[in-house]
Amino acid sequence: MIPPPRRLGGPLLIAGAWLLFFSQPLLQGRVFFFRDLFFFHEPLRRYWIGSLLSGTAPFLNTSLNLGQPILANPNNAVFYPGNILYLLLPFAPAWNLSLAGHVLWAALGAYWLARLMDCGPAASLCAAFGFAFGGPLLSSLNYYNLLVAVSWLPWTLGLALQAWRRGSAWVGLAGAALAAQLLAGEPTVEILTGCLLAIFWLAGLRNSSTRSVHLRRGALILLLAGALGGMQLLPTLLWLPETGRGGGLPFRESAAYWSLHPARLIELLAPHFHGNPCGVAAAEFWGGGLSDAGLPYILKIYCGWLPLLLAPLAWRRRWGRAGLSVFAASLLLSLGRHLPGYRMLYELMPPLWIVRYPEKLLLPASLALSLCCALALAELARGTSARPSLLFAAALLAALALAAVLSPHPELSQSQRASQLVSAVQAAAAGLVSLVLAALAASSRGRRVAMYLIPAVLLVDLAGFTWDIAQTRPCEEEDRRPALLSRLPALIEGPILHTGEDQMEKYFSAGRDPFLSLQDALHPFTGLRWGVSYGATNDIDRMGWKESGQRRQFLHADPVSAGSLAMMRQLGIRRIVSLSPLASAELAEESASGGGGAGGDSGNGGPEVRVYRLLPPPLPFVRWEEGAGSLAWKEIKPYRIEIDLDASSAGRILVARNAIKGWRGWMDGERIPVSSSSAGLLRIAAPAGRHRLLLDYFPPGLVAGLALSLAGLMLLAAAFWKPLLEIIEGRGP
Template sequence: MASRKRGRAMEATPGAAAASSGWELLTQPRIIVAGLALAVLLFYYQPLFSAAASIQWDAVDVQYSPQKYLSDMLHAGKAPFWTPYVFSGAPFLADPQVGAWYPLNWPFFLIGITPRAIEWQLALHALLAALGGYLLGRDLLRSRAGAVIAGIFFAFSGLFAETSSHVGPFQATAWLPVLLWAGRRAARETRWLPVLALCSGCLVLTGHFQTALYSFFALAVFLAVDFAVTRGAWVRYLAALACAAVAAATLPAVMVLPGLELTGESLRAGADYSRDAGAALTPGALATLVFPNHYSALGPEPYQGPQDITQFYLYMGLLLLPLAAVGLMAGRERWYGVVLAVAGAWYAFGPSGGLYSAIAMLPGFHSVRAPIQMWFVAALGLALLAGAGVGWVRARIRSPWIPLALAAVIGFDLYYWNMDRNPLAFARESFQDRYGTNQDRFQTVVAPLTREPLHRIYAPFATPAFGPLNGTLDSRIEVTFGYNPLELSRYHNYMEAAKGNARLLNGLGVTAIVDPSKGSLQPNAARLARIYAPESMSAVRTKEEAIARLATLDPAREAVVEGGDAIPQNGGATVQITAYEGDSYRARYQSAHPTLLRIAVPYYPGWQAEVDGHALPVVPVDLALMGVVAPAGSHELTVRYKPSRFAAGAAISVAAWLGALAWLWWGWRTGARAGSKRASL
């Protein structure tokens, strides 16, 4: 009998050894990376390759149209610091939402932006999220299988499904686990500090300030937990936080400095959401963690949740909470997931939870709204807890088939609900059917009216009936409308006043008017020239006084200038525009006296004027537009846009990137030398 037992043991040994050998092969880092890449490719196969799939909503309006315009302009050899194709003209590269300076977008700009290219950006960042979750889990958890599954839970969660139409937040969210991984390593070894710096810079360069701010908050919380758990050197943790902060301010300075200037001139200037928080986490939204169609976001019934359907779908799989509950027994590593989950969810509840109001007192936090957007921090915490749960199970059941089966079940579950059946992830029709047909129709209708180089078409609002809401960037049609929360506040007030005073449209140089209620497009015979001398110029002291004057202003007869002296007899000048390039004008004028030349272009810092090569100040006219008080005689006026903060921001960024890369090279070279010396001993 004993011999039979020994025989069975000997027979079992080769099988067990083979299974162990196979498991070791599967858990090699390169195999895990390849497996996650394959998983992402399969997960995103439909939106990447199906002809009946398309990006939608803000992915089209905020990312595709601006990025396509940027790519086209760069291929033409021009940097579009200013664009004339939305809002009668607006700063373009100053807008962080474009993602112009984000390194992972550059290959797409080089290849050329298409709707499918935006989907590839999403897939690339899903892979980044999965790899980041794995790397972070590998350092925190005792199980490689748990680390992989933590990455799967995070990268394929409902959070990314609902954010698929918001590319900037999607990209920034994907950096969170990488940031925490680099931060923890930087708090242990100095050579990881430049890695943390580069991660911090890239996170900010995605262009979504709110997600970046929340990510750095999560980094501070995470490092505090790590310090409490490991009792490391507090100086190193402070150094890591300082490194992240400095890098976040300097590496993306080329975007941050112009972006701050634009924000200060936009509708978001001085925003304070400490009390009016907007979208916050609800108990019903928490129910979607395990019941994906709780709000009928997936149909077929009408959506029944809070207003924004793209913020309240959180499904992370049926096995998430059971595994997370098991993870609570996993020892010290559980605290990372617990604290991230609690902090993220607590803040996401908004003012009613208390934490939101307390944190709103910190710099920057009162300027952001919709606390539900902090949920991604909680989602990563739950993913880490579930990974810890897998590790706990793996320590007690050694069979490699258990984690493989868990990964397969979790992956299929998340794919079915968060991609295959999920209308938030992508549109179930082609881009041409959803957007292109309307855009083509609009271009055809307005074509006869756009042959004039200085055309400008008015509509009371951007509408999908014209195609993408910023589609005029693609078609190069100058319009008065657009879609952007950073619309210039002066211009916005002017256009609001124009709803009650149509003469303001004449002063804006509108050449054609769209009336959506009648479905008509009519030429505007009463339009004024893009540059002209009004009959008189009056002066006001403040912007508020200028706003008050708009209700009754007739731009043909009078211009209102902030500051300066009035010119009662301003008219009589003749003006002929001789050159126009979208961001510059050249005109010949003749006047018997000094005269205000009113220029129907939105006023914004960076516009410069010269008369015969001599600089003249540009002043705000009629609140939103600009003008130049030109000397008497026959002269040439040149007006061009030159961004006021780009050069300083670019210089800081170049110096910071060179410094960070040199630091990275030096740190790893020094580390490699030290390692070789230890090996030789």
């Protein structure tokens, strides 16, 4: 049944605003590329999608650290249903539509959730605009998995609410939504969603007259989510002990890193108070000292003035009190190590062990605040007095004025100080307009007009500050062959060691667009698209094999030491790419020129990039560790190697692939064990004579995980079956 036009008005307005907001990537031939998208998510996704389209299962990335699992790493989100876009469209439009589309999905989810909470269309539009176009969610555009997972948050909560109220098929849909979050590969959001559902479910059970029914519904939601996500969950759980995360991450580098500095709270009122982190020039942002990496994880935390000044009115409603509690708790926890007692909370609350970067907690905070805005507007529509909001708004404006006037910034230049004051004035103007509209909405005469204007004003207010978060560049720039590879095509002959990842400051201080310099210098992992292999590179997501991480640390500590060069030969690394000169008799310089421009001139502002070839060259990919004889090999697939050998005596063969769990061996059709060498490479015992050896990698737990997911699909189908629904509801036999 097609919904009536009036019911589609809100979603259509949301879609229109979304299309205007993302017109560049959707309609103007540009592509998302900023931060982690550029050197992590896009290269890795393009790699495994390309493998899949060429008929190769996405099991193993052999171009990264001598073989790292693809499917078992949740950051690749191989089983996420939205990946169907990459099979239907060319990569660039699929990439853009996937990222922008999940912002639209988040907006529609927030709208629907507000409607479930008895908010009108205009109020629900404010929830959608505040959440989807606010700083926290748009900042997550730079982190693929985070955006995908958090876009499902309002849908999961809404479907769980319907499952609580109405049961029936809503239970299955809630489990499916929770599974989609799990398959998105962002554990922090999954844990937060689970905690929210558990808290509200337990709170509801206190006053429920049908506790057993609601308990069965809740258990079925969790069972469905776990089963449907089994194809990702089981391989990941079996791989996790082998990774850098397996033994736990250091507190300061995970649960305390990128904590929201209290001084940044003023950005809730004036988003550019510490400068614009998305500005073109470095001088436009002077708040780097407030963040661990010189740039905030959540670039902008601004959610608009309306949600803040209307928040007190939401307290009148039950859902408003819950929303304000979630907002306050999430905001406080986002302070991380700056919050007194946070380390003790971390020790007492196991869910916080999963949280990497406390600023992520600003995402549920922004959803809660946006919903509170909708609930407050619903109260105003009923004729509730706006006096609490007026007083709160006056206090906020006074705080902003005091911060703008009294904030000590002696190190700021005159132009920076002027920019700060302009930002404060612009935000104050938005606050005053919002205040007038709130007062108008509280009056019987102007309420109708105000309710139409408020969503538009909120959208304009947000767009004035957050439009530049979603950074794009022309597709031609994305597709341009890197300058270094144009000068030296031999770089694709074998794995390289790129020491530039330890010299990042040179890209940003060279007077040229750093992203162009990174691309031209083949900075990890940007060269994956062009066939470049990285032999020992940074484990960004801490989901790589821990032994390869130790190798990387050793090699980068002193790449020209005798021990490092000997290890490189064992690993098959042929060349070193460096942004500074290297001196060794065992290295031959092949290229030294600027990192940008197809011509490679050093005067274009890019850092100087040098390439060195190892002398003598590295050992063969397949070789004898002990024994002698002929060896002929063929790499059928990245995860399947065939070796024909003729050994004069029994010995051992080494293959320059990581000896991770999942490798299996067959000698003349009979299963044989596969072990690891001291360097972490594949080692196979070979008997004398002629033999054919087959090595094959298959992700551990995949078969069981697929079976579990198949059972989950059957359970999901059964959740729509009336006899089972009657049993869940306590009405069956």
